Amino acid sequence: MPAASTPSAGLHSFEPAPRRRTVGVDVGGVQVGGGAPVVVQSMSNTDTVDVESTFRQCLELAQAGSELVRITVNTAEAARAVPEIKKRLLGAGCAVPIVGDFHYNGHRLLAAYPDCARALDKYRINPGNVGYGKRRDEQFSVICKVAAEKGKPVRIGVNAGSLNQELVMLKMQENTDHDLGFSAEEIYNECMLISALESTELARECGLRQDQIIISCKVSRPRDLVATYRELARRTEQPLHLGLTEAGMGIKGLVWSSSAMALLLAEGIGDTIRISLTPRPGGDRREEVYACMELLQSLGIRAFMPAVTACPGCGRTTSTTFQELSERVEGYVREKMPEWKERYEGVETMTLAVMGCIVNGPGESKAANLGISLPGTGEEPNCPVFIDGQPFARLKGGYDELAVAFQAIIDDYVATRYPRREPASPAATGS
Numbered sequence: 001m002p003a004a005s006t007p008s009a010g011l012h013s014f015e016p017a018p019r020r021r022t023v024g025v026d027v028g029g030v031q032v033g034g035g036a037p038v039v040v041q042s043m044s045n046t047d048t049v050d051v052e053s054t055f056r057q058c059l060e061l062a063q064a065g066s067e068l069v070r071i072t073v074n075t076a077e078a079a080r081a082v083p084e085i086k087k088r089l090l091g092a093g094c095a096v097p098i099v100g101d102f103h104y105n106g107h108r109l110l111a112a113y114p115d116c117a118r119a120l121d122k123y124r125i126n127p128g129n130v131g132y133g134k135r136r137d138e139q140f141s142v143i144c145k146v147a148a149e150k151g152k153p154v155r156i157g158v159n160a161g162s163l164n165q166e167l168v169m170l171k172m173q174e175n176t177d178h179d180l181g182f183s184a185e186e187i188y189n190e191c192m193l194i195s196a197l198e199s200t201e202l203a204r205e206c207g208l209r210q211d212q213i214i215i216s217c218k219v220s221r222p223r224d225l226v227a228t229y230r231e232l233a234r235r236t237e238q239p240l241h242l243g244l245t246e247a248g249m250g251i252k253g254l255v256w257s258s259s260a261m262a263l264l265l266a267e268g269i270g271d272t273i274r275i276s277l278t279p280r281p282g283g284d285r286r287e288e289v290y291a292c293m294e295l296l297q298s299l300g301i302r303a304f305m306p307a308v309t310a311c312p313g314c315g316r317t318t319s320t321t322f323q324e325l326s327e328r329v330e331g332y333v334r335e336k337m338p339e340w341k342e343r344y345e346g347v348e349t350m351t352l353a354v355m356g357c358i359v360n361g362p363g364e365s366k367a368a369n370l371g372i373s374l375p376g377t378g379e380e381p382n383c384p385v386f387i388d389g390q391p392f393a394r395l396k397g398g399y400d401e402l403a404v405a406f407q408a409i410i411d412d413y414v415a416t417r418y419p420r421r422e423p424a425s426p427a428a429t430g431s
Contacts (some may be wrong), residue, residue, distance in 0.1 A: 005026035005078060009046065014266075014300075016266045016267075016299050016347055017267050017268035018268050018418040020267075020269050021237060022034060022271055023211050023237055023239060024211060024239070025153050025155055025214055026153065027097045027099070027121050027122045027211065028095075028097025028122070032241075032272045033111065034211075034239070037302055039067045039068060040066055040067050040273065040289060040292040041066055041068035041069065041241075041274050042066040043072075043274065043281065044070070044071045044072070044285070045057075047078075048072050048073060048082070048085070051081050051084050051088070055085050055088040055092075057285060059089060060287065061289055062089075064286040065293050065305075067097075068099055068122070068272065068332045069096050069097070069098055070099040070101050071100065072099060072101065073101060073109060073120075074101075074105070075103055076109065079112070079113040079116040082115075082120060083116060083119040083311060085119075086098055086120075087253070096118070098121055098382075099120065099122040099123070100120040100123050100124065101124045102123060102125060103126050103162075106123065106143050110146040111142060117146055117150050117152070120152065121152065122154060122214075123143060123146075123147055124153070124154070124157050124328075125140065125154055125156055125157065125199075126159060127196075128158060128163045130416055132166075133166070135212035135352065136423070137202060140199065140211045141202065144202070144208050145206050148207035152212070153215060155212070155215070155241055156200055156203065156213060156215050157180065157215075157216045158196045158217045158218070159218050160192060160220065160245065163191055164195055167194060168188065168191050171187050172184070175187055185224065189219070189227060192219070193217060193228065193231060196216075196217050197236060200215060200238060202211055206402070212242055214240070214272070215236060215238045215239070215240055216240065216242070216243070217232055218243060218244065220243070220247075220257045221256075222256050222260035225244055225260040225261075225264070226263050226264060229242065229270070230267070233269045239272065241272050241273070241274070242265070242273045242274055243276055244260065244261075244275075244276060246276060247275055249277065249279075249280065250280070253275070253277040254277070257275045257276075257291070258294075258295055261275070261295060262295065262298075263299060263372040265295070265296070265299055266340070274288065275295070276288065292354060303355065304348055305334050305348050306337075306349075307350075308330050308351075308352045309354070309355075309371075310326035310353070311326075311352065311355045311356035314356075314357075316357040316359065317356035317374075317376050317377065318377045319356075319374075319375075319376075321374055321402070322355065322356035322374040324349065324372065324399055325354050325402060325403055326354040326408070329352060329403075329406065329407070332410070336411075336414075339341075340418075342421065343420060343421060344414055344415075344420060344421065345419045345421050346418050347414055349415070350369050351367075351368040351370075352370045352410070353365045353368035353372070354370065354372055355371065355374065356373075356374045357375070358379055359376075361384075362386070364383070365386040365390045366390075368386070369413065370409065370410060372384070372385050372386075372395070380393045382395065383395040385406070387409075427431055
């Protein structure tokens with residue numbers, strides 16, 4: 001028998017670094033930076049001119065947990081649609097801040113459509129495509145001055161794919177002339193930083209306060225994102241919007257985003273995040289919201305909804321029942337969470353386990369607040385259920401019977417274990 005030993009002194013639970021010190025920016029009542037929780041945001045992919053579909057998607061994203069929602073404002077028709085979209089959201093009881101995404105013609109649209117400028121809660125400006133030469137600064141200044149007049153914050157959003165090419169060529173030539181030895185990748189990253197920081201200075205000169213400016217420097221490769229944001233965090237106290245500019249689809253988008261953003265978030269870098277997933281045709285836009293929430297929750301930075309641990313399956317689990325039950329429980333929890341969150345305090349910290357055989361099933365089930373261990377191939381056809389580590393019941397039956405019975409146990413646990421929230425007063429609801 002090996003000798004007994006005490007745990008290593010360095011062996012303790014991972015804790016993310018404290019959030020980097022930043023200025024707080026108020027975006028329509030949601031604070032970004034300044035010690036506030038990391039904010040989840042998303043972007044609609046509807047045609048903004050289609051008021052009904054854009055309103056519906058913004059509402060769905062907000063209900064899914066998006067705390068800021070960005071929409072495209074690219075034409076006069078889109079600018080005219082913005083106030084009506086905002087009005088419908090407020091009429092539906094949804095006060096989610098709406099961010100206008102401007103490229104190329106934002107200076108004209110904001111000046112020509114003051115109702116749009118007022119309805120939006122923040123403007124996103126890409127300094128790489130607001131114009132060329134002298135007109136770049138002039139047109140960028142117009143947007144900043146409108147923001148200052150209307151009391152709106154801005155995000156100065158630099159993208160690798162639309163970087164100021166005049167700046168890039170200048171730095172490339174300097175690299176060659178002085179034999180500096182920088183790679184093209186390093187030069188691009190430095191140009192992004194220069195563009196973001198110089199644009200921030202120009203925005204301040206145009207009348208914006210420090211607490212009205214958020215910065216992003218988005219790239220499409222994880223290692224570049226990590227390097228760029230580490231340096232950006234060193235050079236500025238402005239809050240940072242974090243994310244890959246084009247994460248990709250499905251597994252690739254999730255893995256590439258998480259690999260970079262988890263490192264930065266664990267170092268305290270990043271005040272608001274978006275995981276820019278490419279949706280499948282007809283796919284659910286809310287997936288990017290769920291991905292952000294799962295990332296923050298996995299690091300222990302925020303809790304949004306009960307976590308469901310599920311068995312991956314192996315040769316012992318030839319039945320698909322545990323997979324189907326896991327999927328149904330996750331969907332049920334997500335569906336019920338808006339109601340639970342309003343009624344019960346702390347329910348987002350609940351843990352559940354749906355396991356597939358006797359090897360890890362009982363152990364993982366006992367470790368969760370609520371757990372069920374399904375029988376593997378050849379095992380006794382009953383399913384022990386554990387509540388807070390203690391045996392509670394044994395369920396039998398087919399998939400539907402198990403699902404209904406386990407969901408009823410979940411409902412009862414939520415109703416009896418979490419304190420009820422006090423109902424909002426009429427003054428708080430505005431009624």
